[in-house]
Amino acid sequence: MPDPNWQPRIVAFFCNWCTYTAADLAGVSRLKYAPNVRVIRLMCSGRVDPQFILDALARGADGVLIGGCHIGDCHYVEGNLKTLRRFQMLKRLLHDLGIEDQRVRLEWISASEGERVKMVINEMVEQVRTLGPLNLPKRFADWDREMTSLEESIREKEREEAEVVHA
Amino acid sequence: MKHENSNGDVRIGFYICHCGANIAGTVDCPAVAAYAAKLPGVVVSRDYKYMCSDPGQELIQQDIREHRLSRVVVASCSPLLHEQTFRNACAAGGLNPFYFQMVNVREHDSWVHTDRAEATAKAKALAHAAIRRVRFHRALETAKVRIHPDVLVVGGGIAGIHAALTLGNAGKQVYLVEREPSIGGHMAKFDKTFPTLDCAACILTPKMSAVRSHQNITLWTCSEVVKVEGYVGNYTVTVKRKPRYVNEELCVGCQECIKACVFKEGKFPDEFNVGLSKRKPIYIPFPQAVPQVVLIDPERCIQVKTGRCKQTCLEACADRHAIDFTQKEQLVEIKVGNIIVATGFKLFDAKRIPQYGYGLYPNVVTSIELERLVTSSGPTAGDIVLRDGRTPKSVGFILCVGSRDLKTNRWCSRTCCMHSMKLAQLVREHTDADVTVFYMDIRAPGKGCEEFYDKSLKEGIQFVRGRVAEVTDWALAPEEEGKLVIRVEDTLAGFVRRIPVDMIVLAVGMEPQADAQEVRRLFNMSCGSEGWFLEKHPKLAPVSTFTDGVFIAGCCQGPKDIPDSIAQAGAAAAEALALIDKGYIEQEPNTAYIEEADCSGCKSCIPLCPYTAIAFDEAKQKATINAALCKGCGTCVAACPSGSIRQNLFEDEEIFSEIEGVLSYA
Numbered sequence: 001m002p003d004p005n006w007q008p009r010i011v012a013f014f015c016n017w018c019t020y021t022a023a024d025l026a027g028v029s030r031l032k033y034a035p036n037v038r039v040i041r042l043m044c045s046g047r048v049d050p051q052f053i054l055d056a057l058a059r060g061a062d063g064v065l066i067g068g069c070h071i072g073d074c075h076y077v078e079g080n081l082k083t084l085r086r087f088q089m090l091k092r093l094l095h096d097l098g099i100e101d102q103r104v105r106l107e108w109i110s111a112s113e114g115e116r117v118k119m120v121i122n123e124m125v126e127q128v129r130t131l132g133p134l135n136l137p138k139r140f141a142d143w144d145r146e147m148t149s150l151e152e153s154i155r156e157k158e159r160e161e162a163e164v165v166h167a
Numbered sequence: 168m169k170h171e172n173s174n175g176d177v178r179i180g181f182y183i184c185h186c187g188a189n190i191a192g193t194v195d196c197p198a199v200a201a202y203a204a205k206l207p208g209v210v211v212s213r214d215y216k217y218m219c220s221d222p223g224q225e226l227i228q229q230d231i232r233e234h235r236l237s238r239v240v241v242a243s244c245s246p247l248l249h250e251q252t253f254r255n256a257c258a259a260g261g262l263n264p265f266y267f268q269m270v271n272v273r274e275h276d277s278w279v280h281t282d283r284a285e286a287t288a289k290a291k292a293l294a295h296a297a298i299r300r301v302r303f304h305r306a307l308e309t310a311k312v313r314i315h316p317d318v319l320v321v322g323g324g325i326a327g328i329h330a331a332l333t334l335g336n337a338g339k340q341v342y343l344v345e346r347e348p349s350i351g352g353h354m355a356k357f358d359k360t361f362p363t364l365d366c367a368a369c370i371l372t373p374k375m376s377a378v379r380s381h382q383n384i385t386l387w388t389c390s391e392v393v394k395v396e397g398y399v400g401n402y403t404v405t406v407k408r409k410p411r412y413v414n415e416e417l418c419v420g421c422q423e424c425i426k427a428c429v430f431k432e433g434k435f436p437d438e439f440n441v442g443l444s445k446r447k448p449i450y451i452p453f454p455q456a457v458p459q460v461v462l463i464d465p466e467r468c469i470q471v472k473t474g475r476c477k478q479t480c481l482e483a484c485a486d487r488h489a490i491d492f493t494q495k496e497q498l499v500e501i502k503v504g505n506i507i508v509a510t511g512f513k514l515f516d517a518k519r520i521p522q523y524g525y526g527l528y529p530n531v532v533t534s535i536e537l538e539r540l541v542t543s544s545g546p547t548a549g550d551i552v553l554r555d556g557r558t559p560k561s562v563g564f565i566l567c568v569g570s571r572d573l574k575t576n577r578w579c580s581r582t583c584c585m586h587s588m589k590l591a592q593l594v595r596e597h598t599d600a601d602v603t604v605f606y607m608d609i610r611a612p613g614k615g616c617e618e619f620y621d622k623s624l625k626e627g628i629q630f631v632r633g634r635v636a637e638v639t640d641w642a643l644a645p646e647e648e649g650k651l652v653i654r655v656e657d658t659l660a661g662f663v664r665r666i667p668v669d670m671i672v673l674a675v676g677m678e679p680q681a682d683a684q685e686v687r688r689l690f691n692m693s694c695g696s697e698g699w700f701l702e703k704h705p706k707l708a709p710v711s712t713f714t715d716g717v718f719i720a721g722c723c724q725g726p727k728d729i730p731d732s733i734a735q736a737g738a739a740a741a742e743a744l745a746l747i748d749k750g751y752i753e754q755e756p757n758t759a760y761i762e763e764a765d766c767s768g769c770k771s772c773i774p775l776c777p778y779t780a781i782a783f784d785e786a787k788q789k790a791t792i793n794a795a796l797c798k799g800c801g802t803c804v805a806a807c808p809s810g811s812i813r814q815n816l817f818e819d820e821e822i823f824s825e826i827e828g829v830l831s832y833a
Contacts, residue, residue: 011829016247017713018693024245027274028705035285038292038829039275040822041246043757047801047817056826072688075713076800077777086805111713112695118279 008128010037010121011056012065015045017075018110019067025114033118034125037065044068045106046079050090053104060137063103063128065120070108080108102127103134177302180211180236181294182227184218184243186273193277195287199242202291206298210234218243219252227253228260236262238301242270242294248704263306265756265816268297288832296828303821309753310794314400315504316747319344321392321686324352325729326721326736327509328374333740335383339747342501343378344406345388349456350375352511356439356535358542360729361589362619368455368544375457388458393498395689398798399716400504400752410494412463412471417489420459424490425449427483429476435467437546440539444546449480454544463490505716505743508690508700509736512677512722515569515576522637523565523673528651529554531638531671534564534586541593551597551670559669561601562594563653565635570676571607578697580676581726584610587674588623595626603629603666605655613728631666633658638671677726690717699725710739715752718742757799757816763789765811772803772812 045068185191204212254264323345357367394405433445448467470476517525543549650667679698703711718739780796
């Protein structure tokens with residue numbers, strides 16, 4: 001039963017030159033968007049190590065948003081192409097792990113597209129809200145408990161068998 | 168953890184700024200400060216009205232001394248705005264500036280959210296992230312890189328000319344690169360300038376000649392920048408110099424060759440007179456052109472096209488030998504430290520609004536066509552005439568053609584109101600025609616401009632408020648026979664009117680250049696959604712771009728009049744001078760480096776670097792990074808399979824701790 005007070009938690013990685021600046025512009029323009037996204041600034045989306053995304057999800061994020069410059073506009077020539085390549089690989093991995101596609105999103109947002117920051121964030125928050133909580137920390141705890149009880153029952157069985165042999 | 172300072176032994180000072188009501192209006196700042204005070208390592212936690220003010224910065228310095236702070240976190244506006252301010256404050260307090268971390272609770276929080284509880288919760292999480300992160304910060308030094316003192320100015324309109332002259336006068340070597348065969352830009356086509364009605368050529372020509380004769384300015388016309396590499400202080404620029412088939416050094420501009428051309432009369436549309444006159448394949452763009460050198464149009468010249476011409480021009484040039492059909496396109500490489508982009512605008516194509524009949528009715532002209540007609544050096548020697556040679560008895564000006572219009576361009580082109588009133592006064596001066604101006608709003612905000620509007624009203628120019636619906640030659644009344652009829656709802660009178668006139672002038676607006684996107688990519692700039700080049704800050708850095716050492720001036724940044732273009736050009740030149748005269752730039756120490764012990768020598772990082780900063784040390788079988796070449800994007804850091812590449816200011820543990828922090832929901 002989902003918690004009625006649950007709110008999506010989204011971690012965002014924005015590149016310094018385009019998307020972070022666009023988010024600043026959204027602020028200066030006083031656009032209003034959902035408060036569920038918390039931005040971590042990196043110099044380039046190319047710095048987004050897939051581990052950051054996995055770590056965020058593992059620590060309880062319900063979604064991860066990555067923002068970079070449009071293809072061809074990267075401040076560092078082609079960092080965003082590297083991001084794109086890595087992202088596509090990671091998506092397949094996440095898919096196999098059963099993490100829905102809409103939870104992890106890569107967007108190209110240029111410095112002038114404040115309106116787009118608002119649009120993407122609102123859209124993503126709504127999508128993740130529909131999906132419900134990912135809650136990996138709780139799942140990890142559940143799995144750990146399951147593993148422990150499985151192991152416990154195996155050990156139990158082994159003991160029983162040992163007793164039978166003994167007898 | 169690898170670094171000695173990652174232990175729990177840090178003393179953090181946390182400050183949250185109210186920014187007046189900008190932050191405090193939405194975020195409960197005292198609550199955030201109270202929350203931060205309880206976090207591990209925080210020894211001082213304060214909220215203050217204006218952290219960026221002198222007392223605010225003094226507060227940080229005092230706390231560093233009194234509380235022996237080893238880390239500082241300020242939650243206020245965007246780091247892009249004030250990170251440097253607070254780093255300086257830390258340095259003044261005796262702390263290495265890179266022990267500082269900034270939290271953006273204004274642009275990313277208070278300004279974009281309305282719910283106080285939610286905004287406060289977000290501010291707490293962002294603050295938590297920075298407090299966790301700052302623990303891992305290390306003392307860093309900025310590297311100093313020398314600045315090449317030469318400057319490239321792209322575009323030889325009035326903005327480019329002024330920037331080049333300012334820099335040249337300051338003793339700097341300037342390359343002025345212009346695509347057209349002459350500098351002067353749009354201003355050279357104008358007859359008079361508003362609101363003073365002084366002659367455009369009289370004020371522009373001396374500046375153009377000054378460029379030509381200036382010992383510090385290298386002028387390259389018929390040239391385009393094709394490649395830009397490097398970074399602030401050290402750009403390598405490749406310029407394509409197109410052949411003009413005339414040697415610039417040898418030609419004296421006597422124009423005997425033009426007379427001698429096998430084409431006895433001009434046959435091809437003259438670009439400078441916007442097609443209102445004809446020129447020959449060998450021509451000089453306009454009488455005051457700089458450089459005063461003829462050129463040959465390779466698309467039109469028989470010799471260039473077919474090689475079978477009598478070459479009468481060669482004979483006329485005689486022993487000067489200035490004409491050279493063997494000229495080829497050249498690529499020239501130059502080194503500069505700063506670049507000023509002043510590539511200007513293009514005029515709106517009036518054919519895009521078919522209901523105004525441009526291209527259909529010969530006597531519907533654009534404002535720039537009328538400008539050429541009123542100019543005494545223009546195709547009619549200053550006579551305003553209809554296409555059949557008659558003098559118009561009535562002229563109508565339609566404003567906002569391709570401006571303030573959702574179907575074409577939303578922006579106001581800023582100059583058309585004044586430009587049209589100037590032309591209206593000139594029409595009254597040259598003919599005794601009745602002049603009617605159809606406007607939505609008259610925008611005359613510049614110095615002397617409102618007074619000019621008053622003068623126009625007093626001189627009997629009629630103003631009709633309303634957006635013109637259409638222009639037609641379909642006469643419904645005898646007085647409309649043989650005339651163009653303007654159909655407009657007069658919004659002041661409150662009814663639809665039909666006003667017959669002889670000539671209609673469309674005040675076409677300004678648009679970004681057709682190749683603005685390519686130019687933007689070339690110089691690593693951004694464009695706004697309209698296509699104008701984006702300044703770094705709309706108020707505080709109007710001529711800077713997001714690429715250091717690249718500045719913008721004039722209409723490439725947005726529509727503006729001549730004084731504003733010149734003001735921007737001067738500002739851009741001053742910004743470049745400030746960098747040059749300092750002699751060096753301090754580079755953000757966010758470079759990547761290798762933990763040699765962990766590097767397996769797999770070489771996967773090497774092809775990732777667009778700056779070839781990573782090399783392979785064959786002896787050690789390890790990758791090495793040249794910090795001077797590294798720009799700090801961090802792409803290699805993310806890609807290293809063994810985690811042996813690290814990035815200053817963006818260390819893995821710093822980012823992981825930030826992730827943990829932003830996910831803390833208090």
